Amino acid sequence: MTPPAGRYPEEPSPACGGGLGGGGSADPHPGPPPRAGEGEALVTLRGVGKRFASGTEALSGIDLSIGTGEFVSLLGPSGCGKSTLLRLVAGLAEPSGGRVEWMAGARPRIGFVFQDATLMPWASALDNVRLPLRLAALPRAEQQALAAAALADVGLAGFERAYPRELSGGMRMRVSLARALVTRPELLLMDEPFAALDELTRNRLNDDLLALWSARGGATTVVFVTHSVFESVYLSSRILVMSARPGRIAEELAIAAPAPRPPGFRTSAGYAAMCRAASEALERAMAGPARQALDRAMADRS
Amino acid sequence: MTVAGLLGRAVPGLAGVLFLIGWEGLVRLYAVPAYVLPGPLAIWAALIDDWPILFGSMLETLKIALLALLAAVTLGGLLAVLFAQSRLLERALFPYAVVLQVTPIVAIAPLILIWVDDVTLSLLICAWIVAFFPVLSNTVLGLNSADRNLAELFRLYGATRWQALWLLRLPAALPFFLAGLRVAGGLALIGAVVAEFVAGAGGTGSGLAWRILEAGFQLKIPRMFAALALISACGIAIFAALGLLQHLLLRRWHESAMRVEG
Numbered sequence: 158m159t160p161p162a163g164r165y166p167e168e169p170s171p172a173c174g175g176g177l178g179g180g181g182s183a184d185p186h187p188g189p190p191p192r193a194g195e196g197e198a199l200v201t202l203r204g205v206g207k208r209f210a211s212g213t214e215a216l217s218g219i220d221l222s223i224g225t226g227e228f229v230s231l232l233g234p235s236g237c238g239k240s241t242l243l244r245l246v247a248g249l250a251e252p253s254g255g256r257v258e259w260m261a262g263a264r265p266r267i268g269f270v271f272q273d274a275t276l277m278p279w280a281s282a283l284d285n286v287r288l289p290l291r292l293a294a295l296p297r298a299e300q301q302a303l304a305a306a307a308l309a310d311v312g313l314a315g316f317e318r319a320y321p322r323e324l325s326g327g328m329r330m331r332v333s334l335a336r337a338l339v340t341r342p343e344l345l346l347m348d349e350p351f352a353a354l355d356e357l358t359r360n361r362l363n364d365d366l367l368a369l370w371s372a373r374g375g376a377t378t379v380v381f382v383t384h385s386v387f388e389s390v391y392l393s394s395r396i397l398v399m400s401a402r403p404g405r406i407a408e409e410l411a412i413a414a415p416a417p418r419p420p421g422f423r424t425s426a427g428y429a430a431m432c433r434a435a436s437e438a439l440e441r442a443m444a445g446p447a448r449q450a451l452d453r454a455m456a457d458r459s
Numbered sequence: 460m461t462v463a464g465l466l467g468r469a470v471p472g473l474a475g476v477l478f479l480i481g482w483e484g485l486v487r488l489y490a491v492p493a494y495v496l497p498g499p500l501a502i503w504a505a506l507i508d509d510w511p512i513l514f515g516s517m518l519e520t521l522k523i524a525l526l527a528l529l530a531a532v533t534l535g536g537l538l539a540v541l542f543a544q545s546r547l548l549e550r551a552l553f554p555y556a557v558v559l560q561v562t563p564i565v566a567i568a569p570l571i572l573i574w575v576d577d578v579t580l581s582l583l584i585c586a587w588i589v590a591f592f593p594v595l596s597n598t599v600l601g602l603n604s605a606d607r608n609l610a611e612l613f614r615l616y617g618a619t620r621w622q623a624l625w626l627l628r629l630p631a632a633l634p635f636f637l638a639g640l641r642v643a644g645g646l647a648l649i650g651a652v653v654a655e656f657v658a659g660a661g662g663t664g665s666g667l668a669w670r671i672l673e674a675g676f677q678l679k680i681p682r683m684f685a686a687l688a689l690i691s692a693c694g695i696a697i698f699a700a701l702g703l704l705q706h707l708l709l710r711r712w713h714e715s716a717m718r719v720e721g
Contacts, residue, residue: 247615249611249614267615269612269615271608271612273608275606275608275609275612277609277626277627277630278712278713279630279633279712279713280630280712288612289616291626292616292617292618292626293616293617320711320712321712322711322712
Protein backbone atom coordinates (compact mmCIF):
# COMPACT_ATOMS: atom_id res chain seq x y z
CA MET A 158 0.00 0.00 0.00
CA THR A 159 1.27 3.48 -0.78
CA PRO A 160 1.04 6.17 1.82
CA PRO A 161 -1.58 8.82 1.12
CA ALA A 162 -0.69 12.20 -0.20
CA GLY A 163 -1.41 13.74 3.17
CA ARG A 164 1.10 14.87 5.76
CA TYR A 165 1.73 13.23 9.06
CA PRO A 166 0.34 15.14 11.95
CA GLU A 167 3.77 15.42 13.56
CA GLU A 168 4.94 17.58 10.71
CA PRO A 169 4.42 21.31 11.02
CA SER A 170 1.46 22.11 8.87
CA PRO A 171 0.73 25.63 7.68
CA ALA A 172 -2.97 25.01 7.14
CA CYS A 173 -5.48 22.26 7.25
CA GLY A 174 -5.50 19.98 4.22
CA GLY A 175 -7.52 19.92 1.06
CA GLY A 176 -8.90 23.43 1.24
CA LEU A 177 -11.74 22.00 3.28
CA GLY A 178 -10.39 22.79 6.70
CA GLY A 179 -11.31 26.11 8.12
CA GLY A 180 -8.32 26.36 10.37
CA GLY A 181 -6.44 24.79 13.16
CA SER A 182 -2.79 23.86 12.95
CA ALA A 183 -1.03 20.68 13.89
CA ASP A 184 -0.04 20.77 17.50
CA PRO A 185 0.22 17.38 19.10
CA HIS A 186 1.51 18.85 22.35
CA PRO A 187 -0.59 19.95 25.31
CA GLY A 188 -1.40 23.60 25.62
CA PRO A 189 -4.14 26.06 24.83
CA PRO A 190 -5.81 24.98 21.60
CA PRO A 191 -5.20 27.38 18.75
CA ARG A 192 -8.18 29.14 17.28
CA ALA A 193 -9.44 28.61 13.79
CA GLY A 194 -9.30 31.61 11.49
CA GLU A 195 -11.60 34.08 13.22
CA GLY A 196 -13.10 35.43 10.02
CA GLU A 197 -14.48 32.10 8.81
CA ALA A 198 -15.32 30.50 12.13
CA LEU A 199 -18.86 29.17 12.01
CA VAL A 200 -19.00 28.86 15.76
CA THR A 201 -16.66 29.99 18.51
CA LEU A 202 -16.76 28.84 22.11
CA ARG A 203 -15.11 31.14 24.62
CA GLY A 204 -14.32 29.85 28.06
CA VAL A 205 -17.34 27.58 27.98
CA GLY A 206 -18.01 25.52 31.09
CA LYS A 207 -20.90 23.37 32.18
CA ARG A 208 -21.72 22.42 35.73
CA PHE A 209 -24.78 20.28 36.30
CA ALA A 210 -27.28 20.92 39.07
CA SER A 211 -25.80 17.89 40.86
CA GLY A 212 -22.51 19.80 41.15
CA THR A 213 -20.66 17.69 38.58
CA GLU A 214 -18.38 19.81 36.48
CA ALA A 215 -18.76 18.32 33.00
CA LEU A 216 -16.83 20.91 31.02
CA SER A 217 -14.40 23.63 31.95
CA GLY A 218 -12.66 26.39 30.04
CA ILE A 219 -13.42 25.24 26.53
CA ASP A 220 -11.96 27.59 23.94
CA LEU A 221 -12.74 26.36 20.50
CA SER A 222 -13.38 27.61 17.05
CA ILE A 223 -14.88 25.58 14.24
CA GLY A 224 -14.47 26.83 10.70
CA THR A 225 -17.04 26.63 7.94
CA GLY A 226 -16.78 23.36 6.03
CA GLU A 227 -14.57 21.60 8.57
CA PHE A 228 -14.98 18.02 9.70
CA VAL A 229 -14.03 18.10 13.37
CA SER A 230 -13.96 15.06 15.64
CA LEU A 231 -14.20 15.24 19.39
CA LEU A 232 -12.18 12.27 20.61
CA GLY A 233 -12.08 11.23 24.21
CA PRO A 234 -12.82 8.58 26.81
CA SER A 235 -16.41 8.12 27.92
CA GLY A 236 -17.46 10.63 30.52
CA CYS A 237 -15.19 13.38 29.22
CA GLY A 238 -18.07 15.67 28.32
CA LYS A 239 -17.97 15.19 24.53
CA SER A 240 -21.71 14.76 24.28
CA THR A 241 -22.34 17.64 26.66
CA LEU A 242 -20.20 19.88 24.46
CA LEU A 243 -22.22 18.81 21.43
CA ARG A 244 -25.48 19.54 23.24
CA LEU A 245 -24.25 23.01 24.17
CA VAL A 246 -23.43 23.73 20.53
CA ALA A 247 -26.85 22.40 19.49
CA GLY A 248 -28.56 24.63 22.02
CA LEU A 249 -30.11 21.65 23.79
CA ALA A 250 -28.35 22.77 26.97
CA GLU A 251 -27.09 26.12 28.19
CA PRO A 252 -23.48 26.66 29.29
CA SER A 253 -23.05 27.63 32.93
CA GLY A 254 -20.08 29.77 31.99
CA GLY A 255 -18.59 31.34 28.86
CA ARG A 256 -20.21 32.07 25.51
CA VAL A 257 -21.12 30.28 22.29
CA GLU A 258 -20.85 32.72 19.39
CA TRP A 259 -22.14 32.18 15.88
CA MET A 260 -20.79 33.63 12.65
CA ALA A 261 -24.22 34.75 11.54
CA GLY A 262 -25.12 36.05 14.96
CA ALA A 263 -27.63 33.27 15.43
CA ARG A 264 -27.55 29.48 15.43
CA PRO A 265 -27.61 28.20 11.82
CA ARG A 266 -29.64 25.25 10.56
CA ILE A 267 -28.50 22.23 12.54
CA GLY A 268 -28.83 18.52 11.93
CA PHE A 269 -28.34 16.15 14.82
CA VAL A 270 -27.61 12.43 14.79
CA PHE A 271 -27.83 10.53 18.07
CA GLN A 272 -26.06 7.35 19.10
CA ASP A 273 -29.28 5.45 18.51
CA ALA A 274 -31.07 6.04 15.25
CA THR A 275 -33.83 7.67 17.34
CA LEU A 276 -36.53 7.12 14.76
CA MET A 277 -40.26 7.29 15.38
CA PRO A 278 -41.18 3.57 15.38
CA TRP A 279 -44.75 4.33 14.28
CA ALA A 280 -43.66 6.17 11.14
CA SER A 281 -42.27 4.90 7.83
CA ALA A 282 -38.72 5.75 6.76
CA LEU A 283 -40.05 8.50 4.51
CA ASP A 284 -42.17 10.00 7.27
CA ASN A 285 -39.23 9.90 9.64
CA VAL A 286 -37.02 11.71 7.17
CA ARG A 287 -39.59 14.36 6.38
CA LEU A 288 -40.18 15.16 10.06
CA PRO A 289 -37.93 18.27 10.12
CA LEU A 290 -39.65 19.59 7.00
CA ARG A 291 -43.06 18.85 8.45
CA LEU A 292 -42.17 20.72 11.63
CA ALA A 293 -41.05 23.61 9.45
CA ALA A 294 -44.48 23.47 7.72
CA LEU A 295 -43.17 23.03 4.18
CA PRO A 296 -45.75 22.14 1.50
CA ARG A 297 -46.49 18.44 1.67
CA ALA A 298 -45.40 17.64 -1.89
CA GLU A 299 -42.07 19.34 -1.27
CA GLN A 300 -41.65 17.40 1.97
CA GLN A 301 -42.18 14.12 0.14
CA ALA A 302 -39.82 14.98 -2.71
CA LEU A 303 -36.98 16.23 -0.49
CA ALA A 304 -37.32 13.31 1.91
CA ALA A 305 -37.31 10.77 -0.92
CA ALA A 306 -34.20 12.41 -2.37
CA ALA A 307 -32.47 12.38 1.03
CA LEU A 308 -33.27 8.68 1.41
CA ALA A 309 -31.87 7.99 -2.04
CA ASP A 310 -28.70 9.92 -1.10
CA VAL A 311 -28.01 7.53 1.76
CA GLY A 312 -28.68 4.52 -0.47
CA LEU A 313 -32.17 3.71 0.75
CA ALA A 314 -34.21 4.33 -2.39
CA GLY A 315 -37.07 1.84 -2.38
CA PHE A 316 -37.31 1.68 1.41
CA GLU A 317 -39.57 4.73 1.75
CA ARG A 318 -42.48 2.76 3.14
CA ALA A 319 -40.48 0.47 5.45
CA TYR A 320 -40.90 0.88 9.17
CA PRO A 321 -37.82 1.21 11.41
CA ARG A 322 -38.64 -2.18 12.90
CA GLU A 323 -38.21 -3.77 9.47
CA LEU A 324 -34.76 -2.24 8.86
CA SER A 325 -31.33 -3.37 10.01
CA GLY A 326 -29.29 -1.30 12.48
CA GLY A 327 -27.15 0.16 9.72
CA MET A 328 -30.17 1.04 7.58
CA ARG A 329 -31.86 2.70 10.54
CA MET A 330 -28.77 4.82 11.07
CA ARG A 331 -28.92 5.74 7.38
CA VAL A 332 -32.50 6.91 7.81
CA SER A 333 -31.35 8.95 10.79
CA LEU A 334 -28.57 10.46 8.67
CA ALA A 335 -31.02 11.26 5.88
CA ARG A 336 -33.29 12.99 8.39
CA ALA A 337 -30.37 15.09 9.63
CA LEU A 338 -29.35 16.03 6.08
CA VAL A 339 -32.80 16.66 4.62
CA THR A 340 -32.81 20.29 5.79
CA ARG A 341 -29.39 20.83 4.17
CA PRO A 342 -27.93 21.87 7.52
CA GLU A 343 -25.00 24.23 7.80
CA LEU A 344 -23.89 22.33 10.87
CA LEU A 345 -24.21 18.59 11.35
CA LEU A 346 -23.71 17.37 14.91
CA MET A 347 -23.15 13.65 15.40
CA ASP A 348 -23.00 12.01 18.81
CA GLU A 349 -21.19 8.65 18.47
CA PRO A 350 -23.61 7.78 15.68
CA PHE A 351 -22.01 4.51 14.59
CA ALA A 352 -20.80 3.23 17.96
CA ALA A 353 -23.45 0.52 18.19
CA LEU A 354 -22.84 -0.89 14.69
CA ASP A 355 -20.61 -3.73 13.61
CA GLU A 356 -17.27 -2.84 12.07
CA LEU A 357 -18.16 -3.55 8.44
CA THR A 358 -21.33 -1.48 8.60
CA ARG A 359 -19.48 1.23 10.45
CA ASN A 360 -16.71 1.43 7.85
CA ARG A 361 -19.19 1.63 5.02
CA LEU A 362 -21.16 4.35 6.79
CA ASN A 363 -17.93 6.27 7.41
CA ASP A 364 -17.19 6.19 3.67
CA ASP A 365 -20.71 7.26 2.80
CA LEU A 366 -20.69 10.04 5.37
CA LEU A 367 -17.43 11.41 3.94
CA ALA A 368 -18.83 11.21 0.43
CA LEU A 369 -22.00 13.04 1.45
CA TRP A 370 -20.01 15.69 3.28
CA SER A 371 -17.65 16.21 0.31
CA ALA A 372 -20.58 16.40 -2.06
CA ARG A 373 -21.91 19.35 -0.08
CA GLY A 374 -18.72 21.20 -1.11
CA GLY A 375 -17.94 22.81 2.21
CA ALA A 376 -21.50 23.98 2.81
CA THR A 377 -21.87 21.63 5.76
CA THR A 378 -19.64 21.64 8.81
CA VAL A 379 -19.53 18.43 10.80
CA VAL A 380 -18.76 17.97 14.48
CA PHE A 381 -18.42 14.26 15.16
CA VAL A 382 -18.17 12.81 18.66
CA THR A 383 -16.44 9.43 18.94
CA HIS A 384 -14.30 7.37 21.25
CA SER A 385 -12.72 5.51 18.35
CA VAL A 386 -9.26 6.69 17.34
CA PHE A 387 -9.52 4.97 13.96
CA GLU A 388 -12.85 6.52 13.15
CA SER A 389 -11.75 10.01 14.13
CA VAL A 390 -8.61 9.83 11.98
CA TYR A 391 -10.48 8.34 9.06
CA LEU A 392 -13.16 10.97 9.03
CA SER A 393 -11.84 14.27 10.23
CA SER A 394 -9.86 17.19 9.02
CA ARG A 395 -9.17 18.05 12.65
CA ILE A 396 -9.31 16.06 15.88
CA LEU A 397 -9.84 17.62 19.27
CA VAL A 398 -8.67 15.25 21.98
CA MET A 399 -10.55 15.69 25.24
CA SER A 400 -9.65 14.74 28.77
CA ALA A 401 -12.10 14.07 31.56
CA ARG A 402 -13.04 15.45 34.99
CA PRO A 403 -13.63 18.18 34.14
CA GLY A 404 -13.92 17.83 30.37
CA ARG A 405 -11.47 20.02 28.54
CA ILE A 406 -9.69 20.04 25.22
CA ALA A 407 -6.26 18.55 25.83
CA GLU A 408 -4.77 18.45 22.37
CA GLU A 409 -5.51 19.16 18.77
CA LEU A 410 -4.43 17.25 15.68
CA ALA A 411 -4.81 18.23 12.07
CA ILE A 412 -5.37 15.35 9.68
CA ALA A 413 -4.16 16.26 6.26
CA ALA A 414 -5.57 13.69 3.92
CA PRO A 415 -7.80 14.19 0.90
CA ALA A 416 -11.54 13.78 1.34
CA PRO A 417 -13.14 11.50 0.40
CA ARG A 418 -10.35 9.16 1.42
CA PRO A 419 -8.61 7.38 -1.46
CA PRO A 420 -9.09 3.61 -1.83
CA GLY A 421 -6.74 1.70 0.40
CA PHE A 422 -6.41 4.59 2.83
CA ARG A 423 -7.59 2.45 5.71
CA THR A 424 -4.64 0.09 5.33
CA SER A 425 -2.04 2.70 4.40
CA ALA A 426 1.05 3.45 6.47
CA GLY A 427 0.11 7.11 6.64
CA TYR A 428 -3.24 6.27 8.20
CA ALA A 429 -1.53 3.97 10.69
CA ALA A 430 0.92 6.70 11.65
CA MET A 431 -1.86 9.24 12.15
CA CYS A 432 -3.78 6.71 14.25
CA ARG A 433 -0.71 6.17 16.37
CA ALA A 434 -0.31 9.91 16.88
CA ALA A 435 -3.97 10.27 17.83
CA SER A 436 -3.77 7.26 20.10
CA GLU A 437 -0.76 8.69 21.91
CA ALA A 438 -2.52 12.03 22.30
CA LEU A 439 -5.50 10.22 23.78
CA GLU A 440 -3.21 8.31 26.19
CA ARG A 441 -1.66 11.59 27.31
CA ALA A 442 -5.10 13.11 27.78
CA MET A 443 -6.30 10.14 29.81
CA ALA A 444 -3.12 10.17 31.91
CA GLY A 445 -3.92 13.78 32.74
CA PRO A 446 -4.58 15.28 36.16
CA ALA A 447 -6.89 12.49 37.27
CA ARG A 448 -4.34 9.76 36.61
CA GLN A 449 -1.58 11.77 38.24
CA ALA A 450 -3.70 12.31 41.34
CA LEU A 451 -4.44 8.61 41.49
CA ASP A 452 -0.74 7.77 41.16
CA ARG A 453 0.10 10.20 43.96
CA ALA A 454 -2.57 8.69 46.19
CA MET A 455 -1.31 5.17 45.55
CA ALA A 456 2.27 6.28 46.29
CA ASP A 457 1.15 7.89 49.57
CA ARG A 458 -0.50 4.69 50.71
CA SER A 459 2.53 2.52 50.18
CA MET B 460 -49.87 -25.74 10.78
CA THR B 461 -48.32 -28.70 12.56
CA VAL B 462 -50.22 -31.21 14.66
CA ALA B 463 -48.57 -29.82 17.81
CA GLY B 464 -49.61 -26.32 16.74
CA LEU B 465 -53.23 -27.37 16.20
CA LEU B 466 -53.23 -29.15 19.53
CA GLY B 467 -51.83 -26.02 21.20
CA ARG B 468 -54.68 -23.96 19.79
CA ALA B 469 -57.30 -26.51 20.80
CA VAL B 470 -56.11 -26.98 24.38
CA PRO B 471 -58.15 -24.22 26.07
CA GLY B 472 -61.32 -25.36 24.26
CA LEU B 473 -60.71 -29.01 25.12
CA ALA B 474 -60.14 -28.16 28.78
CA GLY B 475 -63.44 -26.25 28.80
CA VAL B 476 -65.35 -29.15 27.20
CA LEU B 477 -63.85 -31.63 29.70
CA PHE B 478 -64.84 -29.32 32.56
CA LEU B 479 -68.44 -29.10 31.30
CA ILE B 480 -68.68 -32.88 30.85
CA GLY B 481 -67.34 -33.40 34.38
CA TRP B 482 -69.82 -30.86 35.75
CA GLU B 483 -72.80 -32.48 34.01
CA GLY B 484 -71.63 -35.93 35.12
CA LEU B 485 -71.25 -34.97 38.78
CA VAL B 486 -74.61 -33.15 38.85
CA ARG B 487 -76.30 -36.30 37.44
CA LEU B 488 -74.31 -38.74 39.55
CA TYR B 489 -75.21 -37.04 42.84
CA ALA B 490 -78.65 -35.96 41.58
CA VAL B 491 -78.04 -32.37 42.64
CA PRO B 492 -81.36 -30.46 42.44
CA ALA B 493 -81.49 -27.73 39.77
CA TYR B 494 -82.29 -25.03 42.36
CA VAL B 495 -78.88 -25.68 43.97
CA LEU B 496 -76.69 -26.34 40.98
CA PRO B 497 -78.06 -26.94 37.46
CA GLY B 498 -75.97 -28.85 34.95
CA PRO B 499 -74.69 -27.21 31.75
CA LEU B 500 -77.43 -28.82 29.67
CA ALA B 501 -80.17 -27.36 31.90
CA ILE B 502 -78.50 -23.95 31.67
CA TRP B 503 -78.31 -24.27 27.88
CA ALA B 504 -82.01 -25.11 27.80
CA ALA B 505 -82.82 -22.06 29.94
CA LEU B 506 -80.71 -19.91 27.63
CA ILE B 507 -82.70 -21.11 24.61
CA ASP B 508 -86.10 -20.84 26.30
CA ASP B 509 -85.54 -17.40 27.81
CA TRP B 510 -83.53 -16.06 24.89
CA PRO B 511 -85.90 -13.16 24.01
CA ILE B 512 -85.81 -11.79 27.57
CA LEU B 513 -82.13 -12.47 28.14
CA PHE B 514 -81.07 -11.09 24.77
CA GLY B 515 -82.90 -7.82 25.40
CA SER B 516 -81.28 -7.55 28.83
CA MET B 517 -77.88 -8.30 27.37
CA LEU B 518 -78.25 -5.48 24.85
CA GLU B 519 -79.22 -3.17 27.71
CA THR B 520 -76.14 -4.09 29.76
CA LEU B 521 -73.85 -3.93 26.73
CA LYS B 522 -75.23 -0.50 25.84
CA ILE B 523 -74.38 0.82 29.32
CA ALA B 524 -70.91 -0.79 29.30
CA LEU B 525 -69.97 0.45 25.84
CA LEU B 526 -71.27 3.99 26.41
CA ALA B 527 -69.35 4.08 29.70
CA LEU B 528 -66.23 2.88 27.88
CA LEU B 529 -66.70 5.60 25.27
CA ALA B 530 -67.03 8.21 28.02
CA ALA B 531 -63.98 6.77 29.78
CA VAL B 532 -61.92 7.01 26.61
CA THR B 533 -63.06 10.55 25.86
CA LEU B 534 -62.81 12.01 29.35
CA GLY B 535 -59.86 9.88 30.51
CA GLY B 536 -57.96 10.67 27.31
CA LEU B 537 -58.71 14.39 27.42
CA LEU B 538 -57.77 14.61 31.07
CA ALA B 539 -54.52 12.74 30.35
CA VAL B 540 -53.63 15.22 27.60
CA LEU B 541 -54.38 18.10 29.98
CA PHE B 542 -52.20 16.52 32.66
CA ALA B 543 -49.41 16.05 30.15
CA GLN B 544 -49.53 19.76 29.33
CA SER B 545 -49.29 20.88 32.91
CA ARG B 546 -47.52 19.12 35.74
CA LEU B 547 -49.27 21.46 38.17
CA LEU B 548 -52.70 20.36 36.97
CA GLU B 549 -51.63 16.72 37.16
CA ARG B 550 -50.40 17.10 40.73
CA ALA B 551 -53.53 18.97 41.72
CA LEU B 552 -56.07 16.56 40.24
CA PHE B 553 -54.48 13.14 39.97
CA PRO B 554 -54.91 12.25 43.67
CA TYR B 555 -58.66 12.80 43.33
CA ALA B 556 -58.78 10.51 40.34
CA VAL B 557 -57.12 7.93 42.58
CA VAL B 558 -59.70 8.55 45.33
CA LEU B 559 -62.46 7.98 42.81
CA GLN B 560 -60.73 4.79 41.71
CA VAL B 561 -60.18 3.24 45.14
CA THR B 562 -63.65 3.98 46.53
CA PRO B 563 -65.77 0.86 45.96
CA ILE B 564 -68.41 1.53 43.33
CA VAL B 565 -71.00 -0.44 45.35
CA ALA B 566 -70.65 2.19 48.05
CA ILE B 567 -71.12 5.18 45.74
CA ALA B 568 -73.77 3.70 43.47
CA PRO B 569 -76.75 4.23 45.83
CA LEU B 570 -75.83 7.92 46.17
CA ILE B 571 -75.60 8.37 42.44
CA LEU B 572 -78.96 6.65 42.02
CA ILE B 573 -80.45 9.12 44.46
CA TRP B 574 -78.86 12.18 42.90
CA VAL B 575 -79.46 11.33 39.27
CA ASP B 576 -83.12 10.91 38.27
CA ASP B 577 -82.50 9.08 35.03
CA VAL B 578 -81.63 5.42 35.80
CA THR B 579 -79.70 4.84 32.58
CA LEU B 580 -77.60 7.94 33.20
CA SER B 581 -76.81 6.94 36.77
CA LEU B 582 -75.76 3.45 35.64
CA LEU B 583 -73.59 5.07 33.01
CA ILE B 584 -71.91 7.29 35.60
CA CYS B 585 -71.18 4.31 37.85
CA ALA B 586 -69.65 2.28 35.02
CA TRP B 587 -67.65 5.29 33.86
CA ILE B 588 -66.16 5.88 37.31
CA VAL B 589 -64.80 2.32 37.31
CA ALA B 590 -63.59 2.34 33.71
CA PHE B 591 -61.95 5.71 33.29
CA PHE B 592 -59.00 5.35 35.66
CA PRO B 593 -56.96 2.79 33.68
CA VAL B 594 -57.39 4.90 30.55
CA LEU B 595 -56.30 8.04 32.42
CA SER B 596 -53.29 6.59 34.24
CA ASN B 597 -52.00 4.58 31.27
CA THR B 598 -52.35 7.47 28.86
CA VAL B 599 -50.59 9.86 31.26
CA LEU B 600 -47.77 7.33 31.57
CA GLY B 601 -47.63 6.92 27.79
CA LEU B 602 -47.60 10.65 27.09
CA ASN B 603 -44.65 11.02 29.45
CA SER B 604 -42.81 8.05 27.95
CA ALA B 605 -41.87 9.56 24.60
CA ASP B 606 -38.21 8.95 23.70
CA ARG B 607 -36.13 11.73 25.27
CA ASN B 608 -33.83 12.05 22.29
CA LEU B 609 -36.80 12.34 19.95
CA ALA B 610 -38.23 15.04 22.20
CA GLU B 611 -34.91 16.90 21.95
CA LEU B 612 -34.97 16.50 18.20
CA PHE B 613 -38.42 18.11 18.13
CA ARG B 614 -37.04 20.97 20.24
CA LEU B 615 -34.05 21.34 17.95
CA TYR B 616 -36.32 21.73 14.95
CA GLY B 617 -38.46 24.27 16.78
CA ALA B 618 -41.58 22.12 17.09
CA THR B 619 -44.57 23.80 18.68
CA ARG B 620 -46.22 22.29 21.75
CA TRP B 621 -49.07 21.14 19.54
CA GLN B 622 -46.73 19.48 17.01
CA ALA B 623 -44.87 17.69 19.79
CA LEU B 624 -48.17 16.45 21.20
CA TRP B 625 -49.66 15.37 17.90
CA LEU B 626 -46.58 13.93 16.20
CA LEU B 627 -44.63 12.58 19.16
CA ARG B 628 -46.40 12.22 22.48
CA LEU B 629 -49.76 10.88 21.28
CA PRO B 630 -48.27 8.19 19.02
CA ALA B 631 -45.84 7.24 21.81
CA ALA B 632 -48.79 6.97 24.21
CA LEU B 633 -50.88 4.78 21.87
CA PRO B 634 -49.63 1.35 23.09
CA PHE B 635 -50.12 2.43 26.71
CA PHE B 636 -53.56 3.83 25.96
CA LEU B 637 -54.61 0.60 24.23
CA ALA B 638 -53.41 -1.53 27.16
CA GLY B 639 -55.45 0.70 29.47
CA LEU B 640 -58.41 0.43 27.13
CA ARG B 641 -58.40 -3.38 27.36
CA VAL B 642 -58.52 -3.19 31.15
CA ALA B 643 -61.16 -0.47 30.99
CA GLY B 644 -63.35 -2.59 28.68
CA GLY B 645 -63.68 -5.31 31.29
CA LEU B 646 -64.13 -2.81 34.11
CA ALA B 647 -66.89 -0.94 32.25
CA LEU B 648 -68.88 -4.17 32.07
CA ILE B 649 -68.26 -4.90 35.75
CA GLY B 650 -69.24 -1.34 36.65
CA ALA B 651 -72.43 -1.62 34.61
CA VAL B 652 -73.41 -4.94 36.22
CA VAL B 653 -72.63 -3.76 39.78
CA ALA B 654 -74.62 -0.58 39.26
CA GLU B 655 -77.52 -2.62 37.86
CA PHE B 656 -77.46 -4.81 40.95
CA VAL B 657 -77.70 -1.78 43.20
CA ALA B 658 -80.45 -0.25 41.05
CA GLY B 659 -82.18 -3.62 40.59
CA ALA B 660 -82.34 -4.16 44.33
CA GLY B 661 -84.57 -1.09 44.33
CA GLY B 662 -86.91 -2.70 41.83
CA THR B 663 -85.83 -0.81 38.72
CA GLY B 664 -83.75 -2.23 35.93
CA SER B 665 -83.79 -4.43 32.90
CA GLY B 666 -80.17 -5.43 32.38
CA LEU B 667 -78.60 -8.84 32.91
CA ALA B 668 -77.90 -8.12 36.58
CA TRP B 669 -81.59 -7.51 37.09
CA ARG B 670 -82.37 -10.83 35.35
CA ILE B 671 -80.03 -12.58 37.80
CA LEU B 672 -81.70 -10.95 40.80
CA GLU B 673 -85.16 -11.69 39.41
CA ALA B 674 -84.29 -15.32 38.67
CA GLY B 675 -82.92 -15.60 42.20
CA PHE B 676 -86.20 -14.36 43.70
CA GLN B 677 -88.10 -16.89 41.56
CA LEU B 678 -85.58 -19.71 42.24
CA LYS B 679 -85.06 -20.09 38.47
CA ILE B 680 -81.44 -21.03 39.01
CA PRO B 681 -80.72 -22.25 35.44
CA ARG B 682 -81.84 -18.87 34.09
CA MET B 683 -79.55 -17.22 36.65
CA PHE B 684 -76.62 -19.21 35.29
CA ALA B 685 -77.64 -18.45 31.72
CA ALA B 686 -77.57 -14.71 32.48
CA LEU B 687 -74.20 -15.16 34.16
CA ALA B 688 -72.87 -16.98 31.09
CA LEU B 689 -74.06 -14.10 28.91
CA ILE B 690 -72.24 -11.57 31.08
CA SER B 691 -69.04 -13.61 30.72
CA ALA B 692 -69.58 -13.86 26.96
CA CYS B 693 -69.97 -10.07 26.77
CA GLY B 694 -66.75 -9.59 28.74
CA ILE B 695 -64.86 -11.98 26.48
CA ALA B 696 -66.26 -10.31 23.36
CA ILE B 697 -65.25 -6.83 24.56
CA PHE B 698 -61.77 -8.04 25.49
CA ALA B 699 -61.31 -9.82 22.15
CA ALA B 700 -62.57 -6.83 20.14
CA LEU B 701 -60.21 -4.44 21.93
CA GLY B 702 -57.37 -6.94 21.48
CA LEU B 703 -58.05 -6.98 17.74
CA LEU B 704 -58.07 -3.17 17.69
CA GLN B 705 -54.75 -3.17 19.51
CA HIS B 706 -53.27 -5.61 17.05
CA LEU B 707 -54.49 -3.69 14.01
CA LEU B 708 -53.14 -0.37 15.27
CA LEU B 709 -49.76 -1.61 16.46
CA ARG B 710 -48.87 -4.49 14.15
CA ARG B 711 -46.57 -2.48 11.89
CA TRP B 712 -44.38 -0.95 14.56
CA HIS B 713 -44.78 -2.03 18.15
CA GLU B 714 -42.88 -4.89 19.79
CA SER B 715 -46.00 -6.18 21.51
CA ALA B 716 -47.76 -6.90 18.21
CA MET B 717 -44.79 -8.52 16.47
CA ARG B 718 -44.59 -12.21 15.67
CA VAL B 719 -41.19 -13.79 15.61
CA GLU B 720 -40.65 -15.37 12.22
CA GLY B 721 -38.38 -18.18 11.16
